[in-house]
Amino acid sequence: MIGPINEKKSINYIITALLALPFISFSSENQITINSKNNIQGIYLAKGKQFYTLEHESNDHTPRIFLNSENSRKLIVSDFDISHQGFSALQGNNEGDYYIWTGDKRSPYDCILFIIKRNSIVNKITFHVFDSSFYPKNETMPTVSFGNNEIIFRGRKSPREMILRKYSIRELINLTEYKNADFYDVSNKYISQIKLPPYIFTEGSHKFKPLQAISYSDHRIYLLLGDARINNKSLFVFSDNGDFICKNTTFHTGIAEAKKYINDNTYEPEGLSTYKNKISVLFSIAKNENRKNIIFTKTNDICKKNITG
Numbered sequence: 001m002i003g004p005i006n007e008k009k010s011i012n013y014i015i016t017a018l019l020a021l022p023f024i025s026f027s028s029e030n031q032i033t034i035n036s037k038n039n040i041q042g043i044y045l046a047k048g049k050q051f052y053t054l055e056h057e058s059n060d061h062t063p064r065i066f067l068n069s070e071n072s073r074k075l076i077v078s079d080f081d082i083s084h085q086g087f088s089a090l091q092g093n094n095e096g097d098y099y100i101w102t103g104d105k106r107s108p109y110d111c112i113l114f115i116i117k118r119n120s121i122v123n124k125i126t127f128h129v130f131d132s133s134f135y136p137k138n139e140t141m142p143t144v145s146f147g148n149n150e151i152i153f154r155g156r157k158s159p160r161e162m163i164l165r166k167y168s169i170r171e172l173i174n175l176t177e178y179k180n181a182d183f184y185d186v187s188n189k190y191i192s193q194i195k196l197p198p199y200i201f202t203e204g205s206h207k208f209k210p211l212q213a214i215s216y217s218d219h220r221i222y223l224l225l226g227d228a229r230i231n232n233k234s235l236f237v238f239s240d241n242g243d244f245i246c247k248n249t250t251f252h253t254g255i256a257e258a259k260k261y262i263n264d265n266t267y268e269p270e271g272l273s274t275y276k277n278k279i280s281v282l283f284s285i286a287k288n289e290n291r292k293n294i295i296f297t298k299t300n301d302i303c304k305k306n307i308t309g
Helices: 169-178
Strands: 017-019 024-028 031-034 039-045 051-057 060-068 073-078 082-091 098-104 110-117 120-128 150-158 161-168 183-185 192-195 211-217 220-225 233-239 244-251 267-275 278-285 292-299
Touching (some): 060 082
Parallel strands (some): 211 267
Antiparallel strands (some): 024 031, 051 060, 060 073, 082 098, 150 161, 161 192, 267 278, 278 292
16 A cells, blocks of 8 residues: 555545445346446546446535445545546555545546545645657546556557556655645656557457546556447556557457347446456446446456457
8 A cells, every 4th residue: 555645734525425336236246236327537546345436426516526335325426627537546554545546537648646544635646647749638547557656647648559558556655745835847857658550449349448447457558449339338447668468359348238128228348457366347228218228247358368258
């Protein structure tokens, strides 16, 4: 875990609440159904059966990040500047301490770190991770490695030319300890960067597959791509040095559930999280009153064989 951080002046946010959570169902070890009409745009695994979600309500434009378990639901942070997709969440050394990394809705080049102590935000810090030479339509999609030592950000040189930059989390946080500021230009302080090959967006299909989620563990970067149609999705795995490792362009876990809803069928990948030998994928299935958000977890054997589901 990240070590203690000097507490900054509190910001006047109301951010924490414990809510009943009757709509989360652990139907098996491998499937969690979230019967919510919220637009859930990402997941991040925590200890035990806990997991974080990034959510958008249809009637409220303020994104929220929750910590979920089978019997409870905790609102960690709610802030208008949190971008549409991509986040990571780390728990501190003490109860109620969190470090939440999100994209910045205000800028395609920045990310936000929320430092939370005893369930209250003590600092909201912006890191400038890409300079203005990058493409102006982007979300940085911060993704922390499961060793909690490094973080990667997504930038664009063009709509399909994507760059992933790797930073040291400790180095970024050290900046906040030695300088009392809420904005840091770290666009030249990255450890390394890789360019994603453009073929990943169309391989296995002639149609464009958007990048929906990123996960990072054991020096491997996992990329989940696909649209909302009932079709195969793609998973690509690269080393954090940019070497191609493996792929699955016929990934369709949960597609049978989506096909049950003939008139409202939607099958959109929205989140990805990997840990040790497990891979968890969040799908948004169906629409309107039938809408479900389901997390499917399976053995992470994508690099052992060309899994098809």
